[in-house]
Amino acid sequence: MLEQLDGNRENELTPFLKHKGRSPEEQLQKNQAAIELIRGWLEEEVTEEESKQREIYFEDFQEIIDSTRLPGHKIYFIE
Numbered sequence: 842m843l844e845q846l847d848g849n850r851e852n853e854l855t856p857f858l859k860h861k862g863r864s865p866e867e868q869l870q871k872n873q874a875a876i877e878l879i880r881g882w883l884e885e886e887v888t889e890e891e892s893k894q895r896e897i898y899f900e901d902f903q904e905i906i907d908s909t910r911l912p913g914h915k916i917y918f919i920e
Contacts, residue, residue, distance in 0.1 A: 862868030903917035910916065
């Protein structure tokens with residue numbers, strides 16, 4: 842019976858899951874744009890200065906995210 846519920850639930854959600862392929866091949870095809878974007882990022886050459894700027898930016902991002910979370914629920918910095 843649980844299998845029936847899971848199958849029915851998936852059918853109910855199908856209109857909202859347009860990004861989900863019906864087969865592994867279809868999913869791979871749907872993911873091509875994201876795959877190409879990530880490949881581009883991996884092939885990107887970054888200067889030392891830009892790398893340091895990105896690191897500083899990410900550290901600031903981490904602090905901002907954690908500053909909005911309750912004590913004991915930090916993501917990046919453990920209290």
